[in-house]
Each structure stands twice: as C-alpha cells, then as structure tokens.
Amino acid sequence: MSRRVAAAIVERLKTVAGIRVDPKNQQFLTFRLDRRLQALGLDSYEAYLEVLESPSGEAETARLVESLVTHTTSFFREPAHFDWMEKTGLPTLNEAGAGRLHPLTVWSAACSTGPELWSAGMVLDRFSQTITGGLRWGMVGSDISAGVLRRAAGAIFTATELAGVNEERKRQYFLRSRPGVAIANGQRLYRVAPELRNRASFAQGNLLQELPDIPLADIIFLRNVLIYFAPDDRQACLNNVTARLRQGGYLILGHSDSHHGLPPGMTACGPSIFRKG
Numbered sequence: 001m002s003r004r005v006a007a008a009i010v011e012r013l014k015t016v017a018g019i020r021v022d023p024k025n026q027q028f029l030t031f032r033l034d035r036r037l038q039a040l041g042l043d044s045y046e047a048y049l050e051v052l053e054s055p056s057g058e059a060e061t062a063r064l065v066e067s068l069v070t071h072t073t074s075f076f077r078e079p080a081h082f083d084w085m086e087k088t089g090l091p092t093l094n095e096a097g098a099g100r101l102h103p104l105t106v107w108s109a110a111c112s113t114g115p116e117l118w119s120a121g122m123v124l125d126r127f128s129q130t131i132t133g134g135l136r137w138g139m140v141g142s143d144i145s146a147g148v149l150r151r152a153a154g155a156i157f158t159a160t161e162l163a164g165v166n167e168e169r170k171r172q173y174f175l176r177s178r179p180g181v182a183i184a185n186g187q188r189l190y191r192v193a194p195e196l197r198n199r200a201s202f203a204q205g206n207l208l209q210e211l212p213d214i215p216l217a218d219i220i221f222l223r224n225v226l227i228y229f230a231p232d233d234r235q236a237c238l239n240n241v242t243a244r245l246r247q248g249g250y251l252i253l254g255h256s257d258s259h260h261g262l263p264p265g266m267t268a269c270g271p272s273i274f275r276k277g
C-alpha cells in the first residue's frame, strides 16, 4: 500500500470516528483492509480508497470502522465502579431526588454488546427494591457500531460471557434456554429478563458529535473508549458526553482512560469517577 493511500485511509478513520491508527502500522491496517477488499471484490487499496471517497462511501467507512475497533467488554468489568454505584452513587443521587423527581437514568456510552449496561441494570433494580415504592429509572446504551448495538438490545449471552455474574444474579436476572434448545458452541444461552430489558433503550451515536437524542443522565459510563482517541477528539468526546450529564450527576471513566480534557466543574470523587457541579 502506498504511503499516500495509507495516510488518506487513516485520516478518514480519524475524521469519522476519532480512531487513531498509526499509518506506519501497515500490518494491522492491511490485515483488516484485505477482508473489506475481498468482500467488495476489489483488487487494490487505491480502488478501495475510491469507494471510501465516493458519495456512497459513508456506509463502507462505517464497515471499516467496525472492523478496526475493539468491542471487548464483560459483565461487572472494573467491579469497583458497580460497588461504588450501589453503596455511594445511587443513595446520594436518590437523596437528591433522582428516581423520584425525575427518572434516574444511566447511560452506557460506547456500550459495545451490552454487558456494562445490563450490569448497571442489575445494580439499579436491586437498589430500587430497597426504596419504599421503588425508583423511577431507565437506561440508555449507545455505540457507533450498529452491529454491537443489535447484540446489546438482543441481550442474549453464552455461559462464558456471563462469567462475571454471580449465581444469585443469574437466577434473578436471566432466562436460561432449555437444555438442547438454543445452543451456541455447545453452550446454553441466557437472555436478560424482561424486567431489565423493558427499562433499556438504544441509540446509535458517534461520541465525537453532539448527541441531542440521549436523555439527560445521572450516571454515565464512558469506559475504555477514550483510549482510542487523539487528544483533540478526547476533548470533543468529553464535552459532548458531559453535556448530557445532569448537575450533580457522575461520569465514570475506565481505569486506564486519561481524564485530561475534562471540562471545568467536574470533580474527582472516586476511582475514575467525576461529579458534575
């Protein structure tokens, strides 16, 4: 691949999704690109760049982004955040009126296939049961990738994917496929129970753009996505995301995400947790 073509593709990925790929890391790029070339029946990277730059290039760019980003996730990943949510975050928000005056809303931004969102849902439901009359609450999951969002909304997981969920939660919050019925790779499947599914909505969205369709949230999980962005995109993402956070609400970053670029008025108050105002 010529340097010009590599640089043009990399630039397009950065503009559209904020994804950083070192043009010198050709091995990584060509491996992923070759699959796209094969799928489209093209025989050169130049021809592929032409497709990307054509009027219908948007859909292909989305497919390329999809093939380059990492969707790694798991239930109760970075468990300190869910402990904090249960013991500190939810009681503090509820005392201030969230769940009574307005629905307490959790947004899993960059939710991938959904385990982060459903983990938060289990904690929320359990907390709601401790409140007389229950809480009003809901959840939103968003991601740039339509493919993972479909999986998140489908809410079906294998036993291996549920490794981080304890037995009690599995019994309470999952429906298990009957023996021999729905099986994936020899494993029975689990589906999130309707009590949680009915509380969730999903929206495709690029965090580098404003997200007016996302409701104001009380807790936002923005974990393990900032690491892929260049500093200017990280800043744009943090501005867009915190614009959807209520005053007094909490932003939760991944343990390895840098918080540089957080807008003023966000105060550290827990492990990679920041409060607005």
Ligand SMILES: C[S@@+](CC[C@H](N)C(=O)[O-])C[C@H]1O[C@@H](n2cnc3c(N)ncnc32)[C@H](O)[C@@H]1O
Pocket (backbone or CB within 6 Å): 017, 018, 069, 070, 071, 072, 073, 074, 077, 109, 110, 111, 112, 113, 116, 142, 143, 144, 145, 148, 205, 206, 207, 208, 222, 223, 224, 225, 228, 254
């Ligand atoms: C590593 S996963 C993190 C999943 C989850 N937050 C967690 O920590 O387990 C990163 C997700 O970010 C999404 N993503 C990457 N760039 C994005 C962007 N510009 N806007 C929205 N989502 C993006 C990817 O599609 C992927 O599903």
